[in-house]
Amino acid sequence: MTGLAIDRIHVGDRAELSRVASSSNVSEFLDSVGDRNPLHHDSRVAGTTRFARPIVPGMWTASLVAAVLGTKLPGPGCVYVAQSIEFTRPVDFGDTITARVEVVERLVEHNRVRFKTVCVNQRGEIVMRGEAVVLPPKVEISYAEGVTNNIAWLEWSRLPYQWATEAVTSWTRFYAAALGAWSASADSARSMTGQGPKTPTETEA
Amino acid sequence: MTGLAIDRIHVGDRAELSRVASSSNVSEFLDSVGDRNPLHHDSRVAGTTRFARPIVPGMWTASLVAAVLGTKLPGPGCVYVAQSIEFTRPVDFGDTITARVEVVERLVEHNRVRFKTVCVNQRGEIVMRGEAVVLPPKVEISYAEGVTNNIAWLEWSRLPYQWATEAVTSWTRFYAAALGAWSASADSARSMTGQGPKTPTETEA
Numbered sequence: 039m040t041g042l043a044i045d046r047i048h049v050g051d052r053a054e055l056s057r058v059a060s061s062s063n064v065s066e067f068l069d070s071v072g073d074r075n076p077l078h079h080d081s082r083v084a085g086t087t088r089f090a091r092p093i094v095p096g097m098w099t100a101s102l103v104a105a106v107l108g109t110k111l112p113g114p115g116c117v118y119v120a121q122s123i124e125f126t127r128p129v130d131f132g133d134t135i136t137a138r139v140e141v142v143e144r145l146v147e148h149n150r151v152r153f154k155t156v157c158v159n160q161r162g163e164i165v166m167r168g169e170a171v172v173l174p175p176k177v178e179i180s181y182a183e184g185v186t187n188n189i190a191w192l193e194w195s196r197l198p199y200q201w202a203t204e205a206v207t208s209w210t211r212f213y214a215a216a217l218g219a220w221s222a223s224a225d226s227a228r229s230m231t232g233q234g235p236k237t238p239t240e241t242e243a
Numbered sequence: 244m245t246g247l248a249i250d251r252i253h254v255g256d257r258a259e260l261s262r263v264a265s266s267s268n269v270s271e272f273l274d275s276v277g278d279r280n281p282l283h284h285d286s287r288v289a290g291t292t293r294f295a296r297p298i299v300p301g302m303w304t305a306s307l308v309a310a311v312l313g314t315k316l317p318g319p320g321c322v323y324v325a326q327s328i329e330f331t332r333p334v335d336f337g338d339t340i341t342a343r344v345e346v347v348e349r350l351v352e353h354n355r356v357r358f359k360t361v362c363v364n365q366r367g368e369i370v371m372r373g374e375a376v377v378l379p380p381k382v383e384i385s386y387a388e389g390v391t392n393n394i395a396w397l398e399w400s401r402l403p404y405q406w407a408t409e410a411v412t413s414w415t416r417f418y419a420a421a422l423g424a425w426s427a428s429a430d431s432a433r434s435m436t437g438q439g440p441k442t443p444t445e446t447e448a
Contacts, residue, residue, distance in 0.1 A: 069268075071268070073309060074244070075313030096309065098276060100305070104278060104302045108278060115288075119330060181281050
């Protein structure tokens with residue numbers, strides 16, 4: 039895994055990751071956050087809803103986006119600033135969900151990257167979409183099986199709490215950008231579903 | 244657990260849930276979504292970042308908001324439409340995170356409820372904030388330890404895929420509302436941190 043600094047990130051760069059929404063994966067997720075909503079595990083309750091069956095929690099799906107950002111693009115060392123999420127379709131147990139991210143804006147002076155984010159099922163149907171804003175690492179970091187080749191510690195040690203003050207001002211900018219980009223991103227999010235990634239795909243069960 | 248229909252939900256209603264960001268909870272979360280970002284588990288990598296230690300994944304924190312919405316307010320049967328997230332501060336392993344939701348708008352004609360959402364740590368510092376939009380159940384549903392007293396199946400059976408078409412139009416409305424409410428909600432999100440909930444608090448380890 040390589041955590042890319044902003045100078046190696048370009049508009050249009052893409053990454054993706056696929057994962058099966060297995061019962062065991064989802065059970066682990068629900069246990070980890072203490073979510074006892076019967077919609078996700080009790081077929082008697084779920085069977086009476088408009089979905090007529092238990093469905094996978096939306097935040098499990100949304101968390102796949104975080105996994106792509108934190109492991110592939112920008113990769114290790116990036117800091118999550120903001121994420122917007124729209125759930126557009128239920129995810130069934132057993133579905134294979136692919137989370138895709140694509141760089142739509144580089145804000146170099148603030149070391150920020152804005153991504154279009156979308157999750158699709160095995161039929162290519164969009165189940166979630168939105169936007170993410172992250173701070174990539176200040177300098178490139180490589181990581182492989184616990185071996186770290188890090189050249190960043192000196193630079194980062196000079197910026198201990200700068201991120202916090204930066205984050206305070208990011209939200210308004212994020213919303214304004216997202217609002218302006220909505221019409222365009224709604225169309226292009228759909229177009230992403232037919233395009234291959236620039237980085238390798240991995241499927242985990 | 245009772246899933247409330249919109250006629251029993253009022254602006255200002257609040258609920259919350261607390262949970263410890265223990266190593267075991269977070270490990271389960273990372274396993275469930277396949278997130279191998281060393282920032283969350285490798286102290287050698289994390290020690291070189293601006294945080295100088297491993298931090299809890301932001302989406303674990305965000306998922307506590309979903310747990311409150313799905314189990315307390317509106318409760319079982321609600322459908323998650325959208326969520327905006329801003330991460331404002333890192334969460335450390337061992338922190339106790341309290342997720343709070345407060346109704347800020349009822350859109351009765353669309354059976355939608357908009358919530359202000361905030362997560363705070365054990366010192367009352369905001370670590371995440373944003374807004375959520377959900378569809379509460381059409382009629383009240385009660386659920387206790389696997390025993391369901393459901394009066395909703397007939398009404399819901401008439402609405403099999405209506406949610407999907409509704410969801411398509413919700414995003415623009417959500418963003419417009421969020422943008423307009425931003426100045427007010429930024430202030431009131433802070434004020435939430437000093438207020439007690441209307442529903443019982445539970446802390447789980």
